[in-house]
Amino acid sequence: MTPRPFFLWKHLNKLRWMTLVSIFVMLILIPYLHVYQTFLAAHAYDLLLPEEKQLYDVMEIITRPFVNDPEEQLDAIKGSTWSGTFWGFQISDPLAVVGQIAGSLKLYWPFLLTALVPFALSALFGPFFCGWICPATLIYELNTNLGALLRKAGLHIGNKRYDRRLKYVVLLLGSIIAMITGSAVFAGIYPPAVIGREIYYAIALGGFGSGAVFFLMTLLLDLLVARRGFCRYLCPGGALYSLIGRFRLFRIKRVIENCNDCAKCTSICEFGLDPLRDNFGQECNNCAACIAICPTDAMTFYISPRDVAYQGPGQLGPRYRRDMGIEDAAA
Amino acid sequence: MRRRSFLSWLVYAAGMLASAAMPVVMSRALAPAVDTNRKTHLRPPGALTDDNAFIASCIGCGLCGEICPPKCIKFHKRDGGSQVSTPYINPEQKGCTLCNKCMQVCPTDALLEVPVREVDMGIAQIDRSACYPWVDTGICGACVSICPLGNSAIRFELWNQYRPVVQQGCVGCGLCVEVCPHPSLPIWVVERSRDPVARHRVSGSQGAIPF
Numbered sequence: 001m002t003p004r005p006f007f008l009w010k011h012l013n014k015l016r017w018m019t020l021v022s023i024f025v026m027l028i029l030i031p032y033l034h035v036y037q038t039f040l041a042a043h044a045y046d047l048l049l050p051e052e053k054q055l056y057d058v059m060e061i062i063t064r065p066f067v068n069d070p071e072e073q074l075d076a077i078k079g080s081t082w083s084g085t086f087w088g089f090q091i092s093d094p095l096a097v098v099g100q101i102a103g104s105l106k107l108y109w110p111f112l113l114t115a116l117v118p119f120a121l122s123a124l125f126g127p128f129f130c131g132w133i134c135p136a137t138l139i140y141e142l143n144t145n146l147g148a149l150l151r152k153a154g155l156h157i158g159n160k161r162y163d164r165r166l167k168y169v170v171l172l173l174g175s176i177i178a179m180i181t182g183s184a185v186f187a188g189i190y191p192p193a194v195i196g197r198e199i200y201y202a203i204a205l206g207g208f209g210s211g212a213v214f215f216l217m218t219l220l221l222d223l224l225v226a227r228r229g230f231c232r233y234l235c236p237g238g239a240l241y242s243l244i245g246r247f248r249l250f251r252i253k254r255v256i257e258n259c260n261d262c263a264k265c266t267s268i269c270e271f272g273l274d275p276l277r278d279n280f281g282q283e284c285n286n287c288a289a290c291i292a293i294c295p296t297d298a299m300t301f302y303i304s305p306r307d308v309a310y311q312g313p314g315q316l317g318p319r320y321r322r323d324m325g326i327e328d329a330a331a
Numbered sequence: 332m333r334r335r336s337f338l339s340w341l342v343y344a345a346g347m348l349a350s351a352a353m354p355v356v357m358s359r360a361l362a363p364a365v366d367t368n369r370k371t372h373l374r375p376p377g378a379l380t381d382d383n384a385f386i387a388s389c390i391g392c393g394l395c396g397e398i399c400p401p402k403c404i405k406f407h408k409r410d411g412g413s414q415v416s417t418p419y420i421n422p423e424q425k426g427c428t429l430c431n432k433c434m435q436v437c438p439t440d441a442l443l444e445v446p447v448r449e450v451d452m453g454i455a456q457i458d459r460s461a462c463y464p465w466v467d468t469g470i471c472g473a474c475v476s477i478c479p480l481g482n483s484a485i486r487f488e489l490w491n492q493y494r495p496v497v498q499q500g501c502v503g504c505g506l507c508v509e510v511c512p513h514p515s516l517p518i519w520v521v522e523r524s525r526d527p528v529a530r531h532r533v534s535g536s537q538g539a540i541p542f
Contacts, residue, residue: 041400083392104387108440187391
């Protein structure tokens with residue numbers, strides 16, 4: 001009996017989708033809560049418009065079981081995945097720290113420390129932010145599914161491949177531009193920052209900004225040119241997280257005793273990696289999609305600072321039997 | 332002869348044009364226009380005074396806007412150029428209530444925590460040629476009654492209990508601009524180095540319109 005991976009690993013992908021959806025829902029809820037707080041602070045329920053009264057009532061019903069003093073206590077959770085505060089504990093994206101250091105050319109320690117938790121977690125789990133938290137990932141993966149549907153319908157969807165190192169160049173160029181102009185360049189070209197901001201603008205400030213156009217362009221890029229093209233080739237945040245998690249401890253590996261060379265893992269991988277040939281590399285964000293799709297339980301987690309070398313063909317596959325000179329049982 | 336008549340016609344036409352333009356020129360030159368240094372895009376309280384340093388430090392996370400109770404903090408969009416997604420307060424739409432939540436929530440050093448009375452957003456300036464009590468067309472006192480800092484920021488004049496006078500304690504929150512009932516907003520926020528009494532451009536009247 002060959003060793004089977006821990007049975008819950010197969011369900012991690014569902015947990016990941018639940019995480020992504022709940023974070024997206026929170027991003028939509030926070031601006032509504034802010035509008036509700038504004039109504040509360042103004043003490044002007046009777047002056048509200050009918051739809052504003054409706055929003056007020058819904059938010060009151062949602063928050064009443066949890067808070068006694070909504071005007072103050074709802075301040076506990078604010079922000080987006082770019083930078084947020086949770087009960088006074090601030091967490092920022094490491095890319096925000098890099099961009100701010102490049103822009104202002106000085107170190108501000110309180111801000112650096114807000115990126116400590118994401119930094120440590122990325123050093124352990126690799127770029128898990130891309131697969132598990134990033135609000136853009138939810139939309140990008142749905143966009144990938146839309147592309148698959150369109151392909152099934154017979155439309156020609158581009159799937160070009162470029163050099164994966166392009167995003168490190170974007171990271172470097174963005175830092176240099178931030179140094180020269182002294183402005184937050186990454187905040188405008190980094191999809192999670194753009195999405196968090198645009199949702200807030202659209203709900204609380206009455207309209208999308210220019211970032212919405214940028215995000216639609218990235219969706220079109222993914223759909224028409226390259227699958228998950230922005231994340232694979234252009235995203236500066238993914239590049240930074242990949243660099244931080246280069247020697248991550250939690251990795252996915254293929255168990256060749258169970259593998260039958262079906263290549264479903266390679267085709268499902270959103271980042272164009274090649275689990276079938278043990279090519280995970282630093283871009284693997286432990287999203288566990290390959291574990292979930294593997295029909296023979298040949299994918300598992302293991303703890304090591306580097307990937308295993310190519311292990312050869314899977315032992316359940318035809319190529320292994322041919323190489324070893326084993327007679328095909330069906331023949 | 333023909334040339335001479337043409338020249339005289341030219342001089343005549345020029346004189347006519349100049350005399351026709353004279354009222355316009357004179358009214359432009361002598362109009363009591365106030366200086367146009369009013370700030371409509373204030374930075375939130377606690378912001379770095381050097382605006383370039385502020386733009387370099389701001390990461391555009393929008394936390395200050397999300398926590399602002401009166402929702403007065405807006406964000407530069409495409410109009411802002413390099414300041415895109417940085418916060419501003421337009422006191423003509425909504426003034427800051429100096430609750431100081433934005434500087435507490437800001438993760439970077441763009442907004443630093445300072446006491447309420449040491450906030451530097453500017454100073455209010457009053458146009459005494461338009462403000463209702465100053466021109467004796469009514470009693471008002473809206474700016475004085477809304478001011479969160481009380482008598483140290485704006486108070487009534489000693490001899491006329493409805494004429495507002497801005498004091499040096501004003502931090503430029505802009506609440507008075509928001510509530511001013513005058514359609515032309517004779518109160519506004521300027522940089523702190525300026526005089527809190529609006530000066531006019533008419534030559535000879537150094538300082539305020541005499542009262």
